[in-house]
Amino acid sequence: MKKTVMLTFLLAFVIIGASTPQVYAQEIFDKVTMLNGEEHIGKVTAMDNETIKFVHKNESLEYTYQKADINKIQFSSGRIEIVNKVIEGSGDESNLQDHHNVVAVLPFTYLSSNGAHDEAMEKKVQSDCYTLLSKFADQFKLQDPTTTDAILIKNGINSSNIDGFTPAELCDVVGAEYIVMGTVSVMYTSTTNYSGSSQTSKKDDKNNTKYTSTSSSSTDNFKTQVDMKMYSDQGQNIYANSHTSFWQTQDAYTLTLQWLIKRSPLYRK
Incomplete structure (x- = not known):
């Protein structure tokens, strides 16, 4: 009896498993x-x-x-x-679709130490990324950030609603085969204080007069992390990487951008 029940259960399991569509x-x-x-x-x-x-x-x-x-x-x-x-100027170029080999850099998200967005820095990071790509990805046609931003504005796309668009849709909107986007997070960590003193002496006919001067300065230290993503017009994520800067200055993101670009599929020596 137990064997019959077990065989019936196994048979039912096989039938159900066979009828269940597989997910790949x-x-x-x-x-x-x-x-x-x-x-x-x-x-x-x-x-x-x-x-x-x-x-x-x-x-x-x-x-x-x-x-x-x-x-x-x-x-x-x-x-x-x-x-x-x-x-350019060869007969082949005119046959290519307008967006082929075009790379558009979208405004980066820039989060300052207090967690607030800095719109001016978001545009600056976008511009700096464009400049670096012009140097390290010159086999592509880079869309000027001014053009990219104007197209986004005309289509009503901004930092508050851009998450509602897929990468493929953004490529189509800006007319690019590849888009580059990312986030820069800058966090204040500490302040380093420096102080020093120097002593000089001036000799006259009667005695030596000593002069002593002191100086001090301070430098703020920051932890900078850059996240970068690149997508194709097919919606494929062709590159995603994150790196924390080796440097502690507030503008350390530029060197970190360069580090990330050199490891991306768009990079050429």
Whole structure:
């Protein structure tokens, strides 16, 4: 009797398990952008000096593409490999969609020591990030922050409602293939005081007269953390990293931005 009950239970469990749909993790694909503007979503299966092997999403047939026809490959890991730059004035550029290779830096969130937003610093961090990307990601077309901010304003997007837009929607709004955004948190930690004294003497005909002077100064120390994220127009998070500055000055975020950019998929030496 017990064996019969157990077998019945196991049979019911198998039937229920078989009828329950399985949930799979969302697969992230590679994206190959051709010089003529075409985009291929799927998987790069092989690569040599002249060609790549590629299988399109939801297909099994393997295609061969010439590297000479490819602008860039964005791998599922987030890494971006520029195969051929689009040269301004060449016939190929006019065929590319306007947003291809365009990177827009959104205003960063800047939190000061008291936890308050500093709008002026948010624009400055955005500008500094743009300048650094101009130096370290010159294979991309960087959208001027003034243009980016004007587009956001015209579309009613600001710091209070930007969280209501997906990265793909923000890319579409500003007309960019990639957006860069992040947060800078600056916390006061301590004050270092310095003091010193010096002594000089002046000799005359009668005696030596000594002069003593003292000086003091103080420096505020800060802990700065920068969080940076980069998204593609497909909504894919291609880079997310956070770093606490080695330096204790209030403007230490600039060196930390540089540290993060050099480890991002947009960086080129």
